[in-house]
Amino acid sequence: MNFEERIWRAEELYRKYGKILLQDDEIRNLLNKLNFAIEKTWDFMRKIGVTEVCRQCALETGSCCKRWVENEHDEYILLINLLLGVKLPRERYKEDGCFFVGPNGCRIRAREVICVTFLCDRVKEKIGERNEIELQKIAGEELETCFILQEKIKRKLSSLDNKLELSCGIPQ
Ligand code: SF4
Numbered sequence: 001m002n003f004e005e006r007i008w009r010a011e012e013l014y015r016k017y018g019k020i021l022l023q024d025d026e027i028r029n030l031l032n033k034l035n036f037a038i039e040k041t042w043d044f045m046r047k048i049g050v051t052e053v054c055r056q057c058a059l060e061t062g063s064c065c066k067r068w069v070e071n072e073h074d075e076y077i078l079l080i081n082l083l084l085g086v087k088l089p090r091e092r093y094k095e096d097g098c099f100f101v102g103p104n105g106c107r108i109r110a111r112e113v114i115c116v117t118f119l120c121d122r123v124k125e126k127i128g129e130r131n132e133i134e135l136q137k138i139a140g141e142e143l144e145t146c147f148i149l150q151e152k153i154k155r156k157l158s159s160l161d162n163k164l165e166l167s168c169g170i171p172q
């Protein structure tokens, strides 16, 4: 599936099953937990100065959000973004950049491992080893919650698809 197809597929899944997924208590709780964990990661990144270093870097070099990273994001992580209320971008902002990068940084909220954990030498130097370890711990909670949520959503979608197939198979 190419990248445009994955966006289309995520939006289709959201249109078809979004309401049902949001009615599932476990999924709703995991979405809230993820939202909170993402905020915690960003808060800590702001506190230790990562966001400022990256902002400067983006002005000087155009940032490290390269085009290939968009392919790390499948339809399920995109669906999670839709469930979190994120509007997926319609157009690419930067020709050689990731589809999700915009004028103010990343335009999605739930991101894949590479985006959440990558720290270049410039950032590592700025924050020091103790903060780096603490950041990995905080980001780890975000990634773990996101992984559990993706698995839960996949299982739910597969059971919904099975029910749909069964009901379609009932002789008229
Ligand atoms: S992680 Fe490093 S290379 Fe990427 S935007 Fe931040 S400072 Fe620049």
Ligand code: SF4
Binding pocket: 064, 065, 066, 069, 070, 098, 099, 100, 101, 102, 105, 106, 107, 108, 111, 115
């Ligand atoms: S942080 Fe966002 S814009 Fe940057 S590579 Fe990851 S998904 Fe793309």
